[in-house]
């Protein structure tokens with residue numbers, strides 16, 4: 426058993442993500458940047474290259490920046506996540522953003538004056554578009570997207586896509602309080618008539634204000650944050666610290682990052698938007714269950730009641746294992762890995778993901794330093810779900826998170 430210490434310092438009761446780096450775009454299961462800042466401080470990781478192999482909306486970069494790191498690398502295979510991280514952590518001239526907004530606004534309103542002109546624009550390929558959007562919203566989104574695509578500078582174009590993606594979500598018939606893609610109830614649809622153009626410009630204004638106030642001042646020219654849309658690409662002995670919060674389990678039965686992002690990704694032109702959950706960790710079921718190491722007994726318990734669920738769980742840990750091998754080889758000797766994870770429950774079996782991570786790092790040239798247990802009260806994700814996958818049956822699956830710290834020794 427790798428040592429776990431309850432550490433209330435890391436609870437941050439009452440604090441939110443927004444208190445440090447307000448989000449420019451919603452994203453599920455974001456990590457509190459405060460965790461990263463305090464853990465980098467405690468283990469004195471004040472220089473070198475930081476890696477986040479599952480960067481999502483980029484909270485580990487916020488932590489790194491706040492603690493003075495200036496070279497960071499992130500990977501994620503959800504295009505929406507990469508877009509959010511890039512926009513938050515790319516330096517773009519605020520004057521240029523304001524100038525572009527003026528031209529963009531004039532173009533949009535000029536075109537809207539003539540209905541026939543709006544009909545000439547081609548709408549992107551969206552699955553079941555009429556099921557998810559009203560005709561008026563489709564027209565407005567098509568006009569906005571048309572003029573965003575005309576912006577030449579990639580960084581500015583990406584910036585304008587952030588409020589666009591938020592508008593897609595907010596003006597669709599999705600239930601906005603769910604991560605999964607569920608349509609609103611029919612009674613709610615009757616009164617739902619959003620003004621997508623108005624929503625977009627309001628969100629563009631808010632994004633600009635938040636970026637200008639909270640992000641731009643931190644993004645000095647020396648800051649280099651490189652975010653890639655891909656699985657982690659290993660580089661031998663390259664990184665000084667890994668700071669990440671990986672998924673807790675496969676996307677189908679835990680947090681559905683792909684479903685949350687589907688409509689946005691489709692409007693952004695991602696043709697395989699509906700396949701993303703299957704591409705994320707644990708997306709492909711293996712032939713056999715894991716039979717070695719700290720996780721084996723737990724999986725065997727699940728297997729006794731439901732072999733398919735056990736195979737899904739094995740799929741996730743197989744992928745995590747493969748990923749840790751690659752990450753471990755990419756860290757320099759003396760470097761640290763910091764994983765913030767939850768131990769989810771499946772079929773009433775609580776899976777010790779924290780122990781699994783420590784074990785895998787130890788198998789790959791690291792020594793476990795400490796695992797801190799923190800009370801989970803701030804994460805923007807449901808801490809209840811149905812471990813049996815039976816509708817309506819909800820039990821607490823996670824009340825704590827674990828901060829697993831290891832150091833590379835060979």
Ligand SMILES: C[S@@+](CC[C@H](N)C(=O)[O-])C[C@H]1O[C@@H](n2cnc3c(N)ncnc32)[C@H](O)[C@@H]1O
Nearest residue numbers: 455456479481482483484501502503672705706
């Ligand atoms: C817990 S979230 C990370 C949240 C992030 N710390 C934040 O604050 O936004 C986990 C992320 O892992 C990504 N992911 C899942 N499987 C992946 C894989 N095989 N390679 C890269 N990213 C993956 C998901 O798309 C998701 O964005």
